[in-house]
């Protein structure tokens with residue numbers, strides 16, 4: 001496995017030809033309802049890119065006349081080519097680990113009980129506060145490299161393990177630096193309202209005021225987060241507290257996301273609709289009314305089946321969401337507690353088997369709908385003229401193998417902005 005140097009010239013020209021399937025995912029994004037099955041596949045497809053941007057996509061037989069010696073030429077040799085995956089919900093910058101918690105949960109201690117006893121998220125907060133930026137950066141870089149090898153070309157990353165101004169800013173600036181230094185594009189999200197820190201125990205309203213009055217302004221002043229998120233959950237942040245915080249963030253120009261209806265049906269999906277949040281995530285317990293609110297307001301439902309699996313909870317009703325016209329994205333939720341896996345193959349397997357999504361819907365959910373969940377659908381998520389050349393080449397001829405070769409990583413090559421940044425084969 002050879003991750004090629006990201007520092008290579010980005011003005012390189014690249015030609016990919018003879019893709020058995022060029023899965024373009026072209027068209028309006030996000031896709032919803034039946035259109036989530038529209039992958040717009042070009043058989044025996046080809047693609048040209050220059051300066052990191054796709055200039056042409058079509059059938060190999062119709063390639064424009066070009067001087068191939070000026071291009072990096074990749075013959076896909078009858079394999080499937082598709083847009084890079086967007087992992088639109090992760091918490092990949094953190095200190096410490098919590099393996100013991102996984103087993104407490106398996107033995108019956110609920111996730112929220114561990115948190116209310118001062119463990120869970122709060123134990124990662126302690127470890128993250130104690131970690132220097134360089135240490136956080138080193139472990140995060142390794143996690144990004146693992147994601148890249150599974151075809152992830154863009155990842156959303158959340159703060160939320162500081163719960164104080166300094167550490168939240170440190171997590172976000174680590175993401176900013178990594179964004180410049182390695183190929184996986186990072187979309188930073190401020191999650192200061194991830195839990196109530198010990199010094200504010202029993203004073204959640206005061207903590208929300210602290211976030212609104214002190215931390216949010218510092219984050220926006222530095223311009224280091226695009227989204228603001230909140231863990232809207234029973235015993236964590238209420239609907240009213242979440243609304244107040246997200247409205248304050250929206251007033252400062254940030255876009256909203258919510259951890260919604262994960263453990264308890266609190267009405268987070270309805271709040272996401274009311275606020276016209278970009279995405280509502282988890283949604284294991286979302287009600288019919290909540291799903292209707294997402295559909296009416298075009299909120300992307302980011303479904304995280306690996307978390308439900310690791311928590312042994314019932315899965316989000318992705319089928320109902322799709323059939324109700326909600327644009328659905330899939331993501332890993334990689335974090336040190338509820339879901340310590342960045343495995344895209346696992347997410348795909350769970351989506352097919354447990355969420356009953358089709359292979360095409362899964363590809364849509366991980367590409368153009370994932371792009372919409374991070375507000376970048378105009379730049380990434382599909383292979384069409386004008387979009388960024390973020391591309392995956394599989395080991396096999398069809399996207400169906402992503403599901404069929406259950407739980408396996410079948411990504412052979414990853415191209416980011418027109419450069420080969422990961423290659424399993426020569």
Ligand SMILES: N=CN[C@@H](CCC(=O)O)C(=O)O
Nearest residue numbers: 121231259333335336337338
């Ligand atoms: N549920 C809230 N936040 C994370 C878990 C964070 C943690 O347990 O460290 C999630 O999305 O699953």
Ligand SMILES: [Zn+2]
Nearest residue numbers: 089091259333
């Ligand atoms: Zn999360």
